[in-house]
Amino acid sequence: MNKGLSWFTWSALILGFGFLYLPIILLVLFSFNESRLVTVWGGFSTKWYSELFNNQGLMNAAWVTLKVAFISSSAATLLGTMAGVILIRSGAFRGRTLFSGMIYAPLVMPEVITGLSLLLMFVAISLDRGFLTVTIAHITFSMCYVAVVVQSRLATFDHSIEEAAMDLGCPPAKTFFAVTLPIILPAVVSGWLLSFTLSLDDLVIASFTTGPGATTLPMKIYSQVRLGVTPEINAISTILVGLVAMGVLVASYISRRNEATRVLDERLAAAVES
Amino acid sequence: MDNRPQTREGIANTLSEAAYGFHNRLMMIPPYRWISAALAYSGISARALLILPPYLWLLLFFLAPFIIVFKISFAEYAISQPPYTALFELIDDVYLQIRLNLENYQLLFQDDLYWRAYLNSVKIAGISTFLALLVGYPLALAMVRAPRQWRLALLMLVILPFWTSFLIRVYAWIGILKKEGLLNLLLLNMGVIDQPLTILNTDIAVYIGIIYSYLPFMVLPLYASLEKMDESLLEAAADLGSRPVKAFWQITFPLSLPGVAAGCFLVFIPAIGEFVIPDLLGGSGTLMIGKTLWAEFFSNRDWPLSSAVAVVLLLLLIIPIVVFQKMQEKNRAL
Numbered sequence: 001m002n003k004g005l006s007w008f009t010w011s012a013l014i015l016g017f018g019f020l021y022l023p024i025i026l027l028v029l030f031s032f033n034e035s036r037l038v039t040v041w042g043g044f045s046t047k048w049y050s051e052l053f054n055n056q057g058l059m060n061a062a063w064v065t066l067k068v069a070f071i072s073s074s075a076a077t078l079l080g081t082m083a084g085v086i087l088i089r090s091g092a093f094r095g096r097t098l099f100s101g102m103i104y105a106p107l108v109m110p111e112v113i114t115g116l117s118l119l120l121m122f123v124a125i126s127l128d129r130g131f132l133t134v135t136i137a138h139i140t141f142s143m144c145y146v147a148v149v150v151q152s153r154l155a156t157f158d159h160s161i162e163e164a165a166m167d168l169g170c171p172p173a174k175t176f177f178a179v180t181l182p183i184i185l186p187a188v189v190s191g192w193l194l195s196f197t198l199s200l201d202d203l204v205i206a207s208f209t210t211g212p213g214a215t216t217l218p219m220k221i222y223s224q225v226r227l228g229v230t231p232e233i234n235a236i237s238t239i240l241v242g243l244v245a246m247g248v249l250v251a252s253y254i255s256r257r258n259e260a261t262r263v264l265d266e267r268l269a270a271a272v273e274s
Numbered sequence: 275m276d277n278r279p280q281t282r283e284g285i286a287n288t289l290s291e292a293a294y295g296f297h298n299r300l301m302m303i304p305p306y307r308w309i310s311a312a313l314a315y316s317g318i319s320a321r322a323l324l325i326l327p328p329y330l331w332l333l334l335f336f337l338a339p340f341i342i343v344f345k346i347s348f349a350e351y352a353i354s355q356p357p358y359t360a361l362f363e364l365i366d367d368v369y370l371q372i373r374l375n376l377e378n379y380q381l382l383f384q385d386d387l388y389w390r391a392y393l394n395s396v397k398i399a400g401i402s403t404f405l406a407l408l409v410g411y412p413l414a415l416a417m418v419r420a421p422r423q424w425r426l427a428l429l430m431l432v433i434l435p436f437w438t439s440f441l442i443r444v445y446a447w448i449g450i451l452k453k454e455g456l457l458n459l460l461l462l463n464m465g466v467i468d469q470p471l472t473i474l475n476t477d478i479a480v481y482i483g484i485i486y487s488y489l490p491f492m493v494l495p496l497y498a499s500l501e502k503m504d505e506s507l508l509e510a511a512a513d514l515g516s517r518p519v520k521a522f523w524q525i526t527f528p529l530s531l532p533g534v535a536a537g538c539f540l541v542f543i544p545a546i547g548e549f550v551i552p553d554l555l556g557g558s559g560t561l562m563i564g565k566t567l568w569a570e571f572f573s574n575r576d577w578p579l580s581s582a583v584a585v586v587l588l589l590l591l592i593i594p595i596v597v598f599q600k601m602q603e604k605n606r607a608l
Contacts, residue, residue, distance in 0.1 A: 009416040013428075016413030020435050020489065023446035026456060030449065037454075083328040090321060095329070102332040108595060110547020112564045113584045116571060117339035120581070123356050124342050140335040143328065173293050178286030201439045204549050208571075218441050225441075225554060229449045237442040244438045252430060 024241060031234035048235040058220055058236065065200060065217040068131065072138035073195035079139065080146025080195075081188050085180065087147065088154040089162075106144040114141060115208030122209065129211030137209040138199045145198065146191035153187035154180075186255055193251060197244060347581035350375045358578045378582035388583065391561040392590060398477065398552075398562060399545035402484035406541050407534065409485055410492035414533075415526075417493075418500045429497070436490040444483055444554050451479050451555070475557035483551040484541070491540035499533025500526070532605050539598045547587060563587055 031049075035042030052058060083103055090096075106114060118137045122129060161183075165175045181188075203218040210216065217236075224233055300306040349358040350373075362372055382388045417428045435443065450456045451474040458470040473479050503526065511521040527534075549564035556562070563583065570580040 006419070008412070009419045012412035012416035013420065016409070016416065016493075017431060019409065019486070020432070023443065023450060023486070024435070024438070026450065027442070027446040079328045079331055082324055083332075086325050086328070090325065093321075093325060098337075099325075099329055099332070102336050106336060108543050108591065110544070110549075110564060110587060110591070112547055112549050112567045113343075113588060116567065116580060116584055117343045118335065120342045120346055120577070121335065121339035136335060140331070143331070147328070171290065174286060174290035177289040177293075181286075197437050197439075201441065203441055204568075218439070221441060221445070222550075225445050225448070229445075229452070233445065234449075237439070237445065240442060241438045245434065248430075248434055248437050 027234055028238045028241065031231060031238040033231055033234075036231060048231040049239075052232055052235050052239075055232070058217070061215050061217045061220040064131065064214055068135050068138060068206075068214075068216065069196050069199035072135045072142060072199050073192050075135075076139045076142035076195045077146050077188060077192040080143035080191055081150050081184070083143060083147035084150025084154060084184070084187075087151045089159070089180075103144050103147050106141045107148065111202075111204035112208075115205040118205070119208045129209060129214075131214040133209045133211065134206050134214055134216065137205050138195075138202065141205065142195035142198055145194050146188075149191040149194065150184050150187045153184050157183050186258070189255075190251065193247065197247075200240070343581045343584055346578055347378055347585050348374045348376070349578045349581075350377070351576050351578050356577065357575055375578070378579050379586070381579065382582055382586055387561070388566065391563045391566045392586070394561045395546050395563040396590075398480055398484070398560075399542050399548075402481050402488075402545055403538050403542040405481060406485045406489060406492045407538060410489055410496055410537060411534075413489075414493045414496035414500055417497055418503075432490050432493050432497075440487060441550060443487055444551055447479070447483055447486065447555060448474060451482070474555065475560075477556065477560055479555040480552050480560055480562075483555040484545050484548065487551065488541040488545065491544075492537040495536035495540065496530060496533040499530045499536075503529050535598065535601055539594065543591065543594065546591065 032044050032046065033040075033042055034045040034047070083099075087100060087103065115137070118133075118140070119129070122133050127133060162175055162179050165179050166172070170178065201218065202216075203222050206216045207219055207222075210219070221233060221236065224230065301310065345361055346358055349361055351357060352359045359373070359375075361374070362370060413432075417425065417432075420428060448455075452458075453470050453472060453474070455474070457473070458467075461467045462470065473482075507525050507529075508521055511525055512518070516524070547564045548562065549568055552560045552562040552565050553568070556565075567580050567583045567587070570576050570583060
């Protein structure tokens with residue numbers, strides 16, 4: 001279709017993306033506002049950022065959140081990758097339906113229910129609420145996202161590649177590391193990133209499952225937001241948005257570069273053969 | 275020659291040798307050897323060992339918690355630690371007494387606060403889903419009609435907000451929608467209105483919040499189904515004299531229905547149980563079940579009642595999920 005863009009396409013793109021991005025742009029803009037009022041521009045200032053770094057409570061919460069996110073996303077990636085590989089490659093086993101049900105159900109489960117049920121579980125086994133329980137809760141819902149991402153990547157690949165490797169005498173463990181893992185690696189990496197951001201972001205489940213001494217950043221932000229809009233929250237939001245945007249851009253750059261080298265490899269191989 | 279494949283094989287070799295080496299080293303430790311032998315004898319394979327960790331994890335931290343919620347929903351509120359009565363009690367160490375308390379469920383149906391909260395959640399989620407479709411469809415269509423080299427970038431632009439914090443995206447709207455907020459300021463200065471509008475803390479703010487937060491979930495499946503469409507169908511329609519609007523309703527829209535269904539499902543389901551959006555953007559009159567559950571748990575500390583709320587909410591969600599799955603199966607069969 002090279003007839004130029006119609007007025008419809010232009011206006012839909014501008015309005016749609018304007019709607020998606022304008023609130024975030026305004027949020028970032030007003031984090032540099034001198035005035036405490038959100039609607040009055042009082043000149044450029046970075047004082048809210050310096051105030052942020054002097055706020056010990058907020059910094060502690062940020063540190064707790066990063067630790068929870070790192071540990072839970074790593075564990076969730078391990079468990080979720082296993083689950084994803086099982087879903088596609090393991091064939092039938094007893095309790096398979098239950099297993100796939102337990103993988104998909106957390107994705108549609110309201111957060112309040114997940115949070116409540118995990119809390120009641122921790123009380124029932126009298127596990128003290130705190131850092132450990134938040135981490136367990138985050139592993140549980142993140143691993144399902146990882147499993148879905150990994151299995152959808154694996155589903156598009158031909159099982160015969162692995163079978164060929166095994167037929168040629170490659171032991172199972174080596175087949176996994178030499179054939180399967182390189183195939184699903186992009187999905188594993190994006191699964192880890194997804195888990196990490198989900199954990200950074202979670203307010204509801206953390207509120208249910210946390211205990212004294214393990215207040216996370218979203219909980220801290222939430223309790224301040226309830227008191228009203230402040231430039232400090234705008235500043236911390238700007239930092240978070242900036243970090244995530246950078247992470248996503250770097251990840252997509254890396255995956256595109258990998259894709260490019262893969263295409264190059266294939267062309268070279270084809271050239272060598274001919 | 276390119277040496278990339280060789281290094282990759284080298285890494286795989288090292289990893290698998292490390293795995294076998296680790297296994298062999300562990301075999302020197304008797305308990306590991308015994309367990310390993312016992313597993314081999316009982317026919318539990320390496321495959322089973324791969325399946326067990328995620329399986330057990332989900333049984334312990336997903337299924338078991340649900341059974342506990344179900345159990346506690348039949349308990350009675352008590353001022354104790356934990357704040358509910360035991361369901362099973364041994365009397366004289368012989369008789370097992372089971373006390374099922376149905377009052378929590380009775381209350382849910384009798385007290386209009388609860389069933390109105392359920393109905394209102396469905397209503398708000400339904401209206402927001404429809405509005406999200408109205409906003410998302412033109413955007414998805416425009417993305418498909420944009421030049422091919424733009425598509426990847428546009429797709430990234432839709433996905434990017436999904437990666438940024440949900441809480442922050444909801445928070446951003448408070449500054450826009452409140453009485454002294456940016457939207458009112460803009461409209462007043464333009465002379466459209468002469469009194470500031472009250473939008474924050476109403477249902478309208480909740481609609482806006484849900485549409486904004488879940489728009490990527492609507493646009494992505496729509497985009498996927500529109501992109502697969504055969505453009506020559508539209509060309510044929512135009513050649514036969516069909517006007518673009520008519521061609522859209524007769525060809526494009528019916529063919530994109532699977533995408534419409536998937537998008538609506540992905541917005542509707544999470545919107546029903548939503549807590550953050552109605553709590554921050556809605557008012558005290560905005561009843562939604564996620565908010566009710568939260569208040570019942572954190573303010574009233576009534577764990578049995580909040581468990582009953584959760585059980586009924588789950589039952590409510592099962593209907594649309596089953597309907598959607600049936601539709602998916604039918605699509606796959608076609």
